[in-house]
Amino acid sequence: MKILPTKKFHTIVLGSGAAGLAAAVRLRAEGVEDVAILTEGVRFGTSVNAGSDKQTYYKLGLCGREADSPRDLALTYLKGGSADPLVALTEAAGSTRAFFHLVNLGVPFPHNRFGEYVGYKTDHDPLRRATSCGPYTSREMCRALLRRAKTDGIPIFENRSAVKLTTYAATDDSRRLCGLIAVNTTEDGLEPYCCENLVFAVGGPGGLYEASVFPASQYGAIGLALEIGAAAASLPESQFGLASVTDISARKVEIDPICDRPSSFRWNVSGTYMQVLPRFVSTESDGKSDAREFLRDYINSLGAINSLVFLKGYQWPFDSRKLPRGSSLIDMAVFYETAVLGRRVFLDYRTDPADFSFGELEPEAREYLRKSGALLKTPLARPAKMNPGAVALYRDHGIDLAAEPLEIALCAQHNNGGLKGTVWYESENIPHLFPVGEVNGSHGVTRPGGSALNAGQVGAQRAAQRIARRYGGWSLDETAAEKALKEDAVQLMGYLARLTGRIGYDWRQERASFQRQMTRSAGHLRRKESVEEAFRITAERRRAERSLLSSDAEIPVVGISSAEAAEIFRNRQLLVAQEAYLSALNAAFDAGSRGSALVLDPQGETIHSKFPDSWRIKPENPMYREQILITRLSEENDAFQSRWRPLPDFPETDEWFENVWRDFRDGAVFD
Ligand SMILES: Cc1cc2nc3c(=O)[nH]c(=O)nc-3n(C[C@H](O)[C@H](O)[C@H](O)COP(=O)(O)OP(=O)(O)OC[C@H]3O[C@@H](n4cnc5c(N)ncnc54)[C@H](O)[C@@H]3O)c2cc1C
Helix, strand or coil: CEECCCEEEEEEEECCCHHHHHHHHHHHHCCCCCEEEECCCCCCCHHHHCCCCCCCEECCCCCCCCCCCHHHHHHHHHCCCCCCHHHHHHHHHCHHHHHHHHHHCCCCCCCCCCCCCCCECCCCCCCCCEECCCCCHHHHHHHHHHHHHHHCCCCEECCEEEEEEEEEEEECCEEEEEEEEEEECCCCEEEEEEEEEEEECCCCCCCCCCCECCCCCCCCCHHHHHHCCCCEECCCCEEEEEEEEEECCCCCCCCCCCCCCCCEEEEECCCHHHHCCCEEEEECCCCCCCCECHHHHCCCCHHHHHHHHHHHCCCCCCCHHHCCCCCHHHHHHHHHHHHHCCCEEEEECCCCCCCCCHHHCCHHHHHHHHHCCCCCCCCCHHHHHHCHHHHHHHHHCCCCCCCCCEEEEEEEEEECCEECECCCCCECCCCCEEECHHHECCCCCCCCCCHHHHHHHHHHHHHHHHHHHHCCCCCCCHHHHHHHHHHHHHHHHHHHHHHHCCCCCCHHHHHHHHHHHHHHHHCCEECHHHHHHHHHHHHHHHHHHHHCCCCCCCCCCCCCCHHHHHHHHHHHHHHHHHHHHHHHHHHCHHHCCECCEEEEEEEEEECCCCCCCCCEECCCCHHHHHEEEEEEEECCCCEEEEEEEECCCCCCCCCCHHHHHHHHHHCHHHC
16 A cells, blocks of 8 residues: 555545435536546445335426425425425425426436426425435436436546545635545555535445445445534434345346346335235244244234334334334334344245235225225235236346345434535535535435435535635645645555554454444434444543554555445544444434434333333423534544534525626525
């Protein structure tokens, strides 16, 4: 490993998911010529590797008789609470432009004979604003955007893993971004990059949890921005839900060349996968012995079990409000069997549950199956009528639902929180850093399904506009930038040498231990003592790690490949992120149970007699919906601090055309 020469681009886009690719394409369209994409690889990340039975894109309503407006869409975004109204209006206002950009690039969103983009209702959606091009909507988006980026001749540097963001002091009390350091695994070195602007499109924090439905190649890199003090919002608001986790590493699978070869097939078992009413079975840890239809231990009538399973289809994320009697009891039972009893849980589509009868279902479920022509004999026969692609999708990944049951677990899927941006998707406190896509925490406690993809496209457009109009030239102090990049590169080399010189150091074990701790303490079930303890351990670990950075002596790094170095640095940023998330979780207890998180409280309501008595629900304190939780690393004491901040009012905008036109001509709108 060596330090490679510094490269320089006006604007770097870090990450090549749907958000990063859109940002690069939009920057070019706005006239920013010197743009480059750096990425671990175009086959990596969530957008190209994840989806669901019908992956949703959420946008302004464009069909039927339901009137819609950006304002109404923004109010839907704000319904769950703790989302910034200014950003919500921006995301709503930009939705049509972002959607038709994709349509024009050839993303096959369906329309009718008259060109109406007919939609359907998704979760937390009062209108039919959702659309989809099938299980792989985000992959289709990436395919079209990548085609465009290549046609535009935008350079894409793969095999680059960013391991540090670099800043220098621009004034006495503020730092500005001036570049980053990446591990370049092609040239086996640490490579500094100097830039005027960084579009940070590194996706969600997929590497934080052990139980995860993020694709195996998606670790995220939010820790890099948190480390330089970028403010974050709503970190505790993650989504958890049931997902398949079958190990397919030894199976023969022909994969789409645009995506990664997964070791386990992680996929949300939402929609059709639940609505066809599979048999829920748990076994001992060998996956065979003592197979039991365990839901009967938690819910006493088979009709009630299957009605709740049916509801899980469109109530996919774990929702603290759907307890103790609603569909989230299914998630809790799966979690109890796996995490507490150490058993394994499977969905079996080959036979109906014992004594199954359509007559015992709630009318809503029975009617749905009847209308779909799916009152058929086995769970597997039903999707053949309702959604044949759902079975084919598993077959394409080497899993034959007719021959084997599907292993599932309750997994982390999405973080509604992330870095706090302005209405131009610029970090609110680090100028020239533009977090877009899932790493931008623009959503609040809940979000309509599909709004993550809209947010990434709107963010990309907005960041490109702001860069073109405000940061189109060079403003950085080159000497200061070069000095800062050199210092960071040398420190990282020293870190690597000191860490790998330790006897018994194993980054794999370290990572597994962080992830296990997060799933135990910071999953959907949160106990104050456990979060506090995890926070204390993590903060101590990070401080110990940080001391390895602080020497300026150059020590040669030998006997370690750059691919391994990238993994070691990844642990560094995951540790920073873990501390920030735990700090935020600690501060969020007063808000009580909300979204996908259940806060436990000895005074709270019990969930079920089968669960430990300590599993009692602390109710939500709705006062916190009017506030947003901001987390930042304090420079003074090198500790994360999380504080609630009141939300601004919903913006009253000037709707007088001549005034807006003047401000647009003058460029005042880009402030
Ligand atoms: C199973 C599942 C189902 C989903 N379903 C929906 C849905 O129906 N609707 C919806 O709106 N959303 C859905 N989501 C969420 C949505 O898919 C993601 O939020 C979105 O795709 C994220 O896009 P992105 O561009 O921000 O990040 P990603 O697509 O994750 O891309 C991140 C990129 O950054 C790169 N990168 C990361 N770290 C580094 C680094 N240090 N150096 C260099 N490169 C780096 C990665 O390799 C990758 O190229 C789903 C997510 C999952 C997991």
